[in-house]
Amino acid sequence: MTETIQQITPAQFVALFNRIGEAIEAEKGWLSDLDGVIGDGDHGVTMAIGWTAVREALAGIGADKSFTDICNTAAKAFLNAVGASAGPLYATAFMRGGAALKGRETLDAATMVAFIEAAAQGIVDRGKAEPGDKTMVDAWMPAVAAAKAALADGKSLADCLQAAASGAESGMKATADMTAKKGRSSKLGERSLGHMDPGAASTFITLRTMAQGVAALTN
Ligand SMILES: [Mg+2]
Numbered sequence: 001m002t003e004t005i006q007q008i009t010p011a012q013f014v015a016l017f018n019r020i021g022e023a024i025e026a027e028k029g030w031l032s033d034l035d036g037v038i039g040d041g042d043h044g045v046t047m048a049i050g051w052t053a054v055r056e057a058l059a060g061i062g063a064d065k066s067f068t069d070i071c072n073t074a075a076k077a078f079l080n081a082v083g084a085s086a087g088p089l090y091a092t093a094f095m096r097g098g099a100a101l102k103g104r105e106t107l108d109a110a111t112m113v114a115f116i117e118a119a120a121q122g123i124v125d126r127g128k129a130e131p132g133d134k135t136m137v138d139a140w141m142p143a144v145a146a147a148k149a150a151l152a153d154g155k156s157l158a159d160c161l162q163a164a165a166s167g168a169e170s171g172m173k174a175t176a177d178m179t180a181k182k183g184r185s186s187k188l189g190e191r192s193l194g195h196m197d198p199g200a201a202s203t204f205i206t207l208r209t210m211a212q213g214v215a216a217l218t219n
Helices: 010-038 043-059 067-081 086-100 109-127 137-152 157-177 184-192 198-215
Strands: none
Touching (some): 010 067, 010 184, 010 198, 043 067, 043 086, 043 198, 067 086, 086 109, 109 137, 109 157, 137 157, 137 198, 157 198
């Protein structure tokens, strides 16, 4: 029986980013439909543009590049492609996540959880959304909490990511019961009730894809 790997290399990290980009592309219709109900309907397309730019930028990155270099390249590409809303949020997430990986040659469960936590904190700091505001923060925060709990339980890299994905999924579903207080959908007020936040949904897709990607890697 094969076991899932306990640490990944920078090349495997790039492959994970590529996999996220493919998943966002595949789900962009669903994400834009969610945004169409409570926003301007562009979230899926916007995220797909950002992740396509990330994939293109990483296609040309040297094999000698560090996790931090990879994250900074992704940040720049995403921000150049998506100037508004999600652009600065994800660029900050990549940069903060990358800073948390400085000097690392491989990424294990603890560093992966640190990466996710730093990325999520970047989104919180940049966007200034509070938990309960019906934003992507409502998926990122439970994802971080679940990943940290899994790590504290001694879970594997793949299981920590699965916990993050499950936390994000619960958080995403919970946004349906929230009234938007940030962004365009806040103008809808109570009418946003009953609909999930598209940013929380793309967060779930991202973390689920990371979990699936790592689970697919075996020694
Ligand atoms: Mg939008």
